[in-house]
Amino acid sequence: MHIEPGLVAGAKIFLSYATAAGAATYTAKTAIDSLRESGAASLALRSVATTALVFTFFEILPHYPVGVSEVHFILGSTLFLIFGAAPAALGLALGLLIQGVFFAPFDLPQYGMNMTTLLVPLFAVQALAHKIIAPHTPYVDLKYRQALALSTAYQGGVVAWVAFWAFYGQGFGAANIASIATFGGAYMLVILVEPLADLAVLAAAKALHGLRGSPMVTPRLYDAR
Numbered sequence: 001m002h003i004e005p006g007l008v009a010g011a012k013i014f015l016s017y018a019t020a021a022g023a024a025t026y027t028a029k030t031a032i033d034s035l036r037e038s039g040a041a042s043l044a045l046r047s048v049a050t051t052a053l054v055f056t057f058f059e060i061l062p063h064y065p066v067g068v069s070e071v072h073f074i075l076g077s078t079l080f081l082i083f084g085a086a087p088a089a090l091g092l093a094l095g096l097l098i099q100g101v102f103f104a105p106f107d108l109p110q111y112g113m114n115m116t117t118l119l120v121p122l123f124a125v126q127a128l129a130h131k132i133i134a135p136h137t138p139y140v141d142l143k144y145r146q147a148l149a150l151s152t153a154y155q156g157g158v159v160a161w162v163a164f165w166a167f168y169g170q171g172f173g174a175a176n177i178a179s180i181a182t183f184g185g186a187y188m189l190v191i192l193v194e195p196l197a198d199l200a201v202l203a204a205a206k207a208l209h210g211l212r213g214s215p216m217v218t219p220r221l222y223d224a225r
Contacts, residue, residue: 076121
């Protein structure tokens with residue numbers, strides 16, 4: 001979902017600084033909540049884990065340029081379910097930054113846009129989880145339809161933000177619309193994969209009872225809240 005260099009240029013790019021600042025502010029709020037819930041050591045461990053995973057997702061897993069951006073397997077809802085909202089958000093932001101600094105410096109001007117595109121849908125997933133998952137249901141007991149809803153919300157949010165940046169930067173010409181539609185169609189195919197990945201990871205976590213109470217996973221993974 002990397003925003004291509006030049007897609008948003010000139011003074012228009014300043015909007016991305018504002019949206020990224022908003023996403024960073026909300027990330028800080030969720031991090032404070034996580035600190036109160038499970039402590040600094042747990043938040044740090046989970047954030048390191050998500051950062052490493054996100055970097056792996058971007059650099060090692062297959063990714064293909066399609067239309068206005070690239071199709072990546074980000075597994076945002078998986079990160080949320082296993083590690084929690086704050087570590088997932090920190091991992092997405094830091095993993096993306098590390099990739100840009102060391103492997104793709106041409107992406108750094110677009111960092112604010114990419115950060116916004118990854119984090120805002122994650123927080124939408126967090127809000128949706130509160131609505132569709134009963135308060136006393138551990139994440140390891142999720143059903144396929146719930147995993148599908150969370151994955152659809154995340155991937156749909158990513159597509160929506162990429163489309164926004166493309167329209168904002170390049171207008172509503174026929175070629176731009178076609179390029180956005182091509183990207184959106186390809187990216188939404190990830191929805192077929194991510195819910196299965198979510199359920200597979202959750203099933204593995206359910207089998208690994210030793211992780212219950214571990215600082216490496218979100219408390220909600222095993223314990224009803």
